[in-house]
Amino acid sequence: MSTLSKAVITDDDFQKFREYFYRKTGIHFDDTKRYFVDKRLQERIEQTDSADFRDYFVMLRFQAQGDELQKLINIMTVNETYFFREEYHFACMVKAMLPELVKRKAPGEPIRIWSVPCSSGEEPYSIAIYLQEYWPDIAQYDVEIFASDIDTTILDQARRGQFSRRSVQNLPPPLLEKYFTPAQGGQHFDLKDDLRGCIDFARVNVTEASDTRRFRKVDLIFCRNLLIYFDDHSRRLAAEAFYDAMSPGGFICLGHSESMSRISGLFKVRKFTDAIVYQKPLTGEKVQS
Structure with missing residues (x-):
């Protein structure tokens, strides 16, 4: 044609x-x-x-x-992201959510974090960097980071770990130097191998039960700026999938314009100093209306 x-x-x-x-x-x-x-x-x-x-x-x-x-x-699908985007969630993770989560962990039990949609990888890699730099207890726990997207091309890009100058512009210079190697005369930055190998990437459609079934006992979910592209029915399906995937007491972070309270009554609102997040109730605990 x-x-x-x-x-x-x-x-x-x-x-x-x-x-x-x-x-x-x-x-x-x-x-x-x-x-x-x-x-x-x-x-x-x-x-x-x-x-x-x-x-x-x-x-x-x-x-x-x-x-x-x-x-x-x-x-x-739209893939607009950069490192340390909406950083207040990462600060809340290390200051409030993780300290609360580890109190319920048995010795040797891993902490599971899921980034969805992960786009070209900036969010899950940001999580990994933030944990290593700002969570003092990182050496005491085995942390597993899962990352998923419905777009297979963007997942391949995420696995390569090569990022534009714009993607890394919010990183403090010492962290950029520590975790990245400049390429193409400084026009791109390659993530160093030790960090690139710590993320488990997978193609997932969050409204398909067969795709989300592999995620269980997840402690913390970052699902920011995805649900705005769904209608009410699809949002409820996604919320139910996240609920099933999470451990009791686990947390989910949404984008600043999203509210789980308007989608589902399964989660309770938690207001921390750095961010408002949503929590799956502990076993036997009821969500207050």
């Missing part, structure tokens, strides 16, 4: 695709995202040599391996 003749996406096409994508991912595109969606659909129609939207949509739905759906997910 010529790049001068883009496939026409009708209102009916947009509605069909929006419903299909929502069923597969839990992500809802409202009408304000129409241009964004149309542009990416037109790119995939062209790149797959499909005749038009109908031809492409039939292939998308009936492709056995689902490779095209994954490619579409990769270009439809």
Whole structure:
């Protein structure tokens, strides 16, 4: 197909695709995202040599391996992040949440932290750096950090551990020097191997029970700025998945514009000095309405 003749996406096409994508991912595109969606659909129609939207949509739905759906997910999801973003959550982690969590840990029992969506890796690597630099008890505990995203391309990027100057701009210079090696004349920074190897990355759709089943006894979840892309039903599914994955007394951090209280009654609100977070009640404890 010529790049001068883009496939026409009708209102009916947009509605069909929006419903299909929502069923597969839990992500809802409202009408304000129409241009964004149309542009990416037109790119995939062209790149797959499909005749038009109908031809492409039939292939998308009936492709056995689902490779095209994954490619579409990769270009439809937003990956905007940087190191130490919303740092107050990390400060709350080392000052308040972890000291409370370890009181309930048996000797040798690991601390599990889950970053979702992890995008290109800035958040889980920030967690690892913050723990090493600012949690005085890090040497006493085995900490496991899991990171997941629905976008396989961005996960590959995260595993490589190469970041732009913009991504690391909020890191204090001593930490940048300690954990990174400059590359391409200082235009990029490569994460050092010892830190890069401490994160377990996986492709996960949080609205699919089969994807989230592997996460159990998680003590702390960072899920910041994901739920704003979901509708109420998908938000509740995600909240229930997180609840099932968490240990009693575990914490979840949301983005500054998100509120678990408006999504689910499963969690209680905890107000610490540095941040407001949400907690799975201890066994036998009830959430106050």
